Amino acid sequence: MDKNTRRKFMKTLGASIGAAGIIGSSSLLSSCNKVETVAGDKITLLTSSGELVEVDKAMLKPADMPSLSENQKRGREGLPGKSWVMVIDLAKCRNARECMKACQNHHQLRPEQHHINVLQMQDTEDTAPYYMPKPCKHCDNPPCTKVCPVNATFKRDDGIVLIDNERCIGCRFCVAACPYSARVFHWFEPRDAEKYEGVAYNIECNVPQKKGTISKCLFSADRLRDDKLPTCVSACPNGVYWFGDRNEDAVTNGTTKETVSFSKLVKDNAAYTLMAELGTKPRVYYLPPKDRTSPFQGNIEEHHS
């Protein structure tokens, strides 16, 4: 008898809690979808065509927010049939740093953040120093995408490795995984943050950038979609960069607009990739800094101990 009443009590308690929950949550949900309605109250609004109109407050309905998913979905697939490659001719680089400036403008990066960085290199004490632009290698076997716990960074079928800043949780596992130090973290508010407020996020250029997330070179995927060369390639005044589709075996120089066979260029000049021994299969090839036409003007000695 005793047992029975307790069971009954628990049953009714459970049912009433459940019912209260359902009623409460549904009323909460419905209140989110409605705007306070007071009949007769007018409100002045600016239409998209620039006219000021007066509307009854009761008529107001919350607008549908443009969904980000379409852009993000499209950005995940890549351009069909393409396989982007970059060839960097180290003999041509004179440290003009136009690529870096253009890139930082395009991708809303602070002065200390680099998607592409021109480094001063000297392989041994006996060999000559040279300048080496270093973008993301867009590896075919990318270590960074594999460690991402939320699938925010991914590889596309056209070879580009991208980041979805809307998914990124800022754990920085990918920064640790990348052997080329290609990734940057937004420790602070990105450059011109107020200028980009309200701009729809574009996964193919990581703009607007988000504090607390990762960014890196994207081969200007947004420009490639418009049949334009990447920003750094177009900005270079010295003909350092060749860029093109490996599937059609052609690369175009961003400065001279000359188009050559990719395989021939790479073979004739004994091109190499950085840290090939890691098996990352980079998409950025370097032509050795042979027959340089301008003297090295940096101060590499400082970095040698």
Place this chain on the structure above:
Amino acid sequence: MIKKLTLLIVVILFLSAQQGISQEWLVPADKQSIENPSDYNLENVKKGKDLYMTNCKSCHGDAGKNNSLALVPLPPDIASETMQANSEGSLFYKLSNGKGLMPAFETTLPEADRWLLVNYIMNYSPDNTPVWVDLPPVKARLKATVNTVNRLVEIFAEAENKTGNYSNLTETPVNVCVERAFGNLPIGQVLTDNEGNAEFSIPENIIGDEEGFVTVVVSLGEDFEAKKVTVEKLKIGIPKETPKLIKKGVIWSTNENIPMWMLLSYLGAVGGAWLAIIYVVFQIVKIRRLSKE
């Protein structure tokens, strides 16, 4: 006091900047007299002209046409008196070091190229006989068709002669290219015959799009004013391979990419462990019941 001082500094800076613009561009005497190490000949002037076209023309305009960009101060025409008043050494110093809006080409052009540019400027010097004469590009017409059976590009070219009529263009090189993502890839060059005709046989190994369609572009050299002729897409190439980079079912971190065997073995192991625990608990309960009896 500080306010006055800053105002003074600003005024001085402004004045000096003004003077910097208006002042004559002085070149150190020892730099003025440096001799041009490269010879003044057609080859070097031509090379200099090519460099001028890519590096200088955007501001200084065409030689002798006074069509430079409207900047302050105005970039002088290279054939003008202002420009030609400079010695070769001064020209080299100025284009190397730059001033104001004039960029320093020291960082972008090698020394030899900068001297070649000086050579090109000297082509317009009143003291020199010009070795390079700018001729207006000849008006030309170009026709091209692709014969898919014989794999031939058939070209016909004609150009305007002195009387203003079009006549067959003979012994002239015609460039044949194929369209690529960001430019035209040259695949060969042919000379026109006496009738202005030329035939170019398309190599077998031209890569087309996914179906093997190729866009052929035919053009004449720089001396001719003729639009490029783009032949419509034709199936004359080999289909381009598009290897899949993204394999489904690799050991990546997210569910959608996990290989099936891995998912099943993982779930199997977890399920097995739970079953073992449940079995043990069940057995303990059984022992208890037995002990009560």
